Amino acid sequence: xxxxxxxxxxxxxxxxxxxxxxxxxxxxxxxxxxxxxxxxxxxxxxxxxxxxxxxxxxxxxxx
Numbered sequence: 001x002x003x004x005x006x007x008x009x010x011x012x013x014x015x016x017x018x019x020x021x022x023x024x025x026x027x028x029x030x031x032x033x034x035x036x037x038x039x040x041x042x043x044x045x046x047x048x049x050x051x052x053x054x055x056x057x058x059x060x061x062x063x
Contacts, residue, residue, distance in 0.1 A: 016055040
């Protein structure tokens with residue numbers, strides 16, 4: 001049986017790059033590769049789907 005791996009932290013840079021830190025000391029870096037207004041990704045707070053951030057090639061919007 002595998003141990004659970006959980007997200008311990010998320011950092012979003014001012015240009016929309018994301019770093020996700022995991023409990024097993026692993027890290028996932030995601031780099032934005034867009035410069036238009038299309039949505040690249042959306043980040044939700046666990047258990048709260050009303051409050052979230054939308055990352056586009058033009059910046060970060062908070063809903």
